[in-house]
Amino acid sequence: MPKFRKETQVTSVTDTSSSILGKAAQATPAPLASRIRGISDRTMAWLFITPAIVLLLAINIFPLIWAVYLSFTNYRANRPNAPLENVGLSNYSRVLSDPNIWQAMQTTAHFVFWTIFLQTLIGFSLAYLIDRKFRGHAFWTTVILVPMMLSPAVVGNFWRFLYQPQIGLFNYIVSFLTGIPPSSFEMLGSVQLSPWAIIIVDTWMWTPYVMLICLAGLRSIPDYIYEAAEVDRASLWRQFWSITLPMALPFIMLAVLFRGIENFKMFDMVTLLTGGGPGSTTEVASITLKREAFESWRTGRASAFAIILFVAVFGLANIYVKALNKVKQR
Amino acid sequence: MTVQAPHTSKQKRPFFLRRGPMENIATAIIGLGFLMLFQPFLLVLYTWSLVTLLTGTVLFIIVSKFPE
Numbered sequence: 001m002p003k004f005r006k007e008t009q010v011t012s013v014t015d016t017s018s019s020i021l022g023k024a025a026q027a028t029p030a031p032l033a034s035r036i037r038g039i040s041d042r043t044m045a046w047l048f049i050t051p052a053i054v055l056l057l058a059i060n061i062f063p064l065i066w067a068v069y070l071s072f073t074n075y076r077a078n079r080p081n082a083p084l085e086n087v088g089l090s091n092y093s094r095v096l097s098d099p100n101i102w103q104a105m106q107t108t109a110h111f112v113f114w115t116i117f118l119q120t121l122i123g124f125s126l127a128y129l130i131d132r133k134f135r136g137h138a139f140w141t142t143v144i145l146v147p148m149m150l151s152p153a154v155v156g157n158f159w160r161f162l163y164q165p166q167i168g169l170f171n172y173i174v175s176f177l178t179g180i181p182p183s184s185f186e187m188l189g190s191v192q193l194s195p196w197a198i199i200i201v202d203t204w205m206w207t208p209y210v211m212l213i214c215l216a217g218l219r220s221i222p223d224y225i226y227e228a229a230e231v232d233r234a235s236l237w238r239q240f241w242s243i244t245l246p247m248a249l250p251f252i253m254l255a256v257l258f259r260g261i262e263n264f265k266m267f268d269m270v271t272l273l274t275g276g277g278p279g280s281t282t283e284v285a286s287i288t289l290k291r292e293a294f295e296s297w298r299t300g301r302a303s304a305f306a307i308i309l310f311v312a313v314f315g316l317a318n319i320y321v322k323a324l325n326k327v328k329q330r
Numbered sequence: 331m332t333v334q335a336p337h338t339s340k341q342k343r344p345f346f347l348r349r350g351p352m353e354n355i356a357t358a359i360i361g362l363g364f365l366m367l368f369q370p371f372l373l374v375l376y377t378w379s380l381v382t383l384l385t386g387t388v389l390f391i392i393v394s395k396f397p398e
Contacts, residue, residue: 096377105376109368308380312367315360315387322357 064310071303078297091304101305103280104288110195111202111284112263116256118203123210124252128244130211131218141215148208156272159201163187163273191281194274198282202269206262210255217251218244250327257320264313285309352393359386 039047071092074085095101130141147155162170163186171182187197221244229239267286270276276283276291289309293302345351363383366375 092380096380097373099373102373102376105368106370308367311380311383311387312364315383315390316364318387318390319357319360322353 067303067306070300071307073300075300075303076297077293077299087300091301092308094301095305095308100280101285101288104283104285107195107281107283108264108266108285111199111266111282112260114199115202115206115263116259118199119207119210119259120252120256122203123207123255124214124248126207126211127214127218130215144211145208147205148212150205152205152268153272155201155205156269159197160188160273163197165189188274189278191278194278194282198270198273201273202263202266205269206259210259213251213255213258214248217248220251221247250324253320253324253327257317257324260320261313261317264309347396349393349396349398352396353390356386356390356393360390362386 072086072088074087076082126144130137130144162168165171165183165186168182168187170187171185174180174185175182185193187193225243225247226239229243234242265286266284267290270282270284270287274282276287285305289302289305292298292305342348359382363379363381363386366379366382369375
């Protein structure tokens with residue numbers, strides 16, 4: 001009886017080898033097949049990850065290391081064959097004692113602070129309203145998201161028209177609301193108003209992004225928590241401060257982190273709207289950096305400036321991730 | 331026969347090897363450096379901001395590897 005069973009098993013194995021898969025395995029050249037069979041899961045994982053790591057090293061890590069190296073030299077990109085000299089920390093010292101660059105840093109800080117403040121406030125308020133699920137809320141969500149989907153080049157150009165003192169719609173709306181003559185002020189040409197002109201455009205464009213993240217946070221709050229609060233006779237105000245805001249806070253912080261990092265690098269919108277002017281009123285750090293690198297051709301000094309900005313954003317991101325983890329643990 | 335009592339209190343690590351307080355110190359240094367970099371009052375604070383930021387960031391990277 002046991003002998004019979006053994007024979008049956010052998011027949012079954014023979015059947016499998018004669019199937020399509022078995023034929024395919026047989027058709028594979030012997031050395032390759034044995035090699036594939038010999039690869040461990042770990043090696044296979046490395047084989048799949050390696051192309052991505054190589055690409056990351058080539059595109060991100062190598063340029064970063066190269067920029068660090070250039071920041072210690074007198075390299076000029078318009079004179080690639082000139083002898084390269086090591087200047088030590090002189091580039092860093094000059095960047096950190098230049099009043100113009102200091103001014104650009106302050107302009108950047110002003111721009112980042114106000115854009116993030118307005119975008120978070122308006123974005124969260126819109127998300128709170130959309131989350132009420134009124135009639136047609138899906139349509140309005142799509143409409144609100146439109147500015148975010150546009151190209152910054154398009155947005156910059158049409159806001160230039162909107163800000164025109166003679167024909168611009170923006171000036172006419174302000175005139176209608178306040179009674180000030182529309183051609184009496186110029187949003188892009190005034191020293192006082194031009195930083196706010198950029199803040200308005202950036203807020204208009206990126207508030208939907210913050211709204212989307214906040215909406216995800218609000219939708220993740222389970223209904224039974226509100227039901228329990230209603231049973232406890234908690235007011236709407238109390239529910240907002242004790243349930244909605246604490247539970248949506250990690251999402252709000254994430255939105256602030258993303259927008260903060262992006263706005264420190266803001267370049268396209270400022271270039272299109274004011275080009276850093278009038279004078280250097282709206283010259284943010286990235287524009288100063290571009291001028292150092294491609295107008296003054298001081299590539300070494302521009303690299304030092306870029307590294308300083310990188311360290312600042314990296315340090316801030318560290319603090320932020322720590323704060324985010326703390327909020328999540330609560 | 332003697333029965334040894336189990337250790338009830340864990341031996342505390344020195345302050346500068348504890349993750350929690352050291353991370354807080356590193357965070358404070360980074361925050362200070364960040365404010366120094368973007369403040370509009372004194373050029374000398376701006377000049378020393380990078381050193382402060384770098385110190386805080388390197389410290390944060392090191393101490394975040396410490397055990398809890």
